[in-house]
Amino acid sequence: MRQWILKHRFLLMRRITQLGILALYIAGNSYGFHLLMGNLSSSLIMKHIPLADPFAALQMLAAGAIIGVDILIGAVIVVLFYMVVGGRAFCSWVCPMNMVTDTANWIRKVLFLEKVERKLWLGRSIRYWVLGLSLILSFVTGVAAFEMVSPISMLHRGIIFGMGMGFAAVLCIFLFDLFAVKNGWCGHICPLGGFYALLGRMSMIRVKHNQASCTLCMKCKDICPEKQVLSIIGKESGAIVSGECTNCGRCIEVCEDDALAFGVRNYISSASEK
Amino acid sequence: MSNLESKKIVISQRRKFLSLMAQSIGLSALGGMVWSGYLDEAKAAPLILRPPGARAESEFIRMCIKCGQCVSACPYDTLHLAKPGDQKPLGTPFFIPREIPCYMCTDIPCVPVCPTGALDKKSVSSLSEGVETLDIMKARMGLAVVDTESCIAFWGIQCDACYRACPVMDSAIKLEYRRNERTGKHAFLIPIVSSETCTGCGLCERACVTEKAAIHVLPLDLAKGSIGGHYIKGWDKADEKRLEGISTDVTTHTKRSEKSATDYLNSGEEMFK
Numbered sequence: 098m099r100q101w102i103l104k105h106r107f108l109l110m111r112r113i114t115q116l117g118i119l120a121l122y123i124a125g126n127s128y129g130f131h132l133l134m135g136n137l138s139s140s141l142i143m144k145h146i147p148l149a150d151p152f153a154a155l156q157m158l159a160a161g162a163i164i165g166v167d168i169l170i171g172a173v174i175v176v177l178f179y180m181v182v183g184g185r186a187f188c189s190w191v192c193p194m195n196m197v198t199d200t201a202n203w204i205r206k207v208l209f210l211e212k213v214e215r216k217l218w219l220g221r222s223i224r225y226w227v228l229g230l231s232l233i234l235s236f237v238t239g240v241a242a243f244e245m246v247s248p249i250s251m252l253h254r255g256i257i258f259g260m261g262m263g264f265a266a267v268l269c270i271f272l273f274d275l276f277a278v279k280n281g282w283c284g285h286i287c288p289l290g291g292f293y294a295l296l297g298r299m300s301m302i303r304v305k306h307n308q309a310s311c312t313l314c315m316k317c318k319d320i321c322p323e324k325q326v327l328s329i330i331g332k333e334s335g336a337i338v339s340g341e342c343t344n345c346g347r348c349i350e351v352c353e354d355d356a357l358a359f360g361v362r363n364y365i366s367s368a369s370e371k
Numbered sequence: 372m373s374n375l376e377s378k379k380i381v382i383s384q385r386r387k388f389l390s391l392m393a394q395s396i397g398l399s400a401l402g403g404m405v406w407s408g409y410l411d412e413a414k415a416a417p418l419i420l421r422p423p424g425a426r427a428e429s430e431f432i433r434m435c436i437k438c439g440q441c442v443s444a445c446p447y448d449t450l451h452l453a454k455p456g457d458q459k460p461l462g463t464p465f466f467i468p469r470e471i472p473c474y475m476c477t478d479i480p481c482v483p484v485c486p487t488g489a490l491d492k493k494s495v496s497s498l499s500e501g502v503e504t505l506d507i508m509k510a511r512m513g514l515a516v517v518d519t520e521s522c523i524a525f526w527g528i529q530c531d532a533c534y535r536a537c538p539v540m541d542s543a544i545k546l547e548y549r550r551n552e553r554t555g556k557h558a559f560l561i562p563i564v565s566s567e568t569c570t571g572c573g574l575c576e577r578a579c580v581t582e583k584a585a586i587h588v589l590p591l592d593l594a595k596g597s598i599g600g601h602y603i604k605g606w607d608k609a610d611e612k613r614l615e616g617i618s619t620d621v622t623t624h625t626k627r628s629e630k631s632a633t634d635y636l637n638s639g640e641e642m643f644k
Binding site: 139241242245266 | 399407410429430437439442452460462487488
């Protein structure tokens with residue numbers, strides 16, 4: 098049991114933060130416990146510190162809205178935070194959709210669906226196109242385009258304020274990830290993930306690889322939802338610098354050689370260690 | 372040329388890049404058209420009542436970040452965020468007065484919490500001696516409209532439920548007394564709504580005794596007409612001011628009107644030949 102917990106320490110911690118944040122929102126909105134109010138689009142910590150989804154703010158800006166001071170400050174706080182902890186740390190530590198797609202992925206594994214996969218290919222760069230498209234469409238239609246269709250917002254808004262038919266959208270993502278494309282939503286399409294990936298290019302906390310202790314078992318590549326970021330495994334030591342890495346820590350958990358660990362990125366001596 | 376003879380076509384990196392870009396842009400255009408088509412449909416919901424202080428619908432929908440802080444601030448659970456399936460712009464706050472109307476709190480808790488200003492504090496504040504104080508009476512969430520066919524007061528039955536429920540009593544809804552010719556000895560107590568003071572809170576709609584409310588709140592855009600520049604109260608100096616900004620060129624020009632009209636009836640030249 099202890100071994101299992103150790104092997105799933107980041108997974109457990111991620112579930113605790115994901116569910117904890119949702120619980121705090123529910124407590125804040127329905128039970129008068131005002132530590133965290135609002136939802137992931139915009140919220141208020143302890144009634145004073147504003148937070149805002151920077152991607153939503155960007156879309157509103159594109160749509161021609163005047164951005165209020167609260168939203169501006171909130172978005173800057175969130176941007177700075179993820180600059181430190183890793184852009185897509187949002188995806189694996191906060192976003193509730195992660196639990197849905199992780200479940201799909203787990204079932205995929207249990208049922209050996211990968212072995213009989215239908216060939217349906219999606220590029221990993223689709224998210225950046227969707228990201229650009231949502232800004233263009235916000236500008237054209239005068240309304241935050243992705244926020245109007247975002248299944249992520251439907252999910253967290255649904256959990257906090259009432260689901261309605263929102264579960265259908267979430268089910269669509271689940272089925273798509275389960276039967277169509279592995280990591281289809283989070284790893285290919287989601288423009289919010291794309292946005293945080295761009296943000297994460299410069300972020301501080303990264304997974305670091307120690308090539309000397311790597312035995313090339315490739316378990317990390319097997320478990321990683323964004324395999325392309327692990328290109329340096331077994332080749333050179335250094336940090337996983339791609340913004341698409343979600344800092345989920347799954348590779349660290351499966352590594353039996355201590356070749357992977359979270360660390361602070363070294364910006365200065367980029368020649369020897371990126 | 373048979374397959375054996377055909378050479379493998381090699382394309383340059385540049386050509387490969389250009390083709391890839393063309394394909395991506397094409398697919399984006401396809402997706403964009405579908406997506407924007409949906410957006411145009413989805414943002415158009417004329418039958419929706421917004422919280423107090425909400426800006427005009429097009430502006431509101433642009434600014435609302437869908438955080439739900441107004442919803443959780445409301446002590447009466449009046450406000451809801453539109454869920455998928457509600458047929459309303461997704462995630463934006465609204466209320467249904469027949470279920471829970473706006474009880475017009477004097478401190479308007481839902482407005483100051485709005486982080487984006489989609490709910491405009493200024494529009495529900497009144498200025499007195501340089502100090503801005505929240506004033507819920509300035510809210511214009513909608514306008515109550517009476518269906519005279521189903522309102523039992525128009526039958527001659529004495530019902531003043533809406534009149535009594537109205538928080539702007541005897542101003543937003545007034546009772547007009549009219550002689551009931553049918554009985555010859557009673558009066559109609561007819562509810563008349565004034566758009567000048569009605570806040571659209573919906574307490575009247577909630578109170579209405581008929582099966583489906585005979586008085587209901589409609590969004591202002593839908594409930595109100597607009598006079599335009601063609602009609603003016605000639606007896607009212609203030610009303611004539613409306614004409615000031617209107618362009619003087621109101622003549623319609625057509626192909627025919629470009630030729631000067633011949634006034635054959637009054638010129639009389641034909642007659643005296």
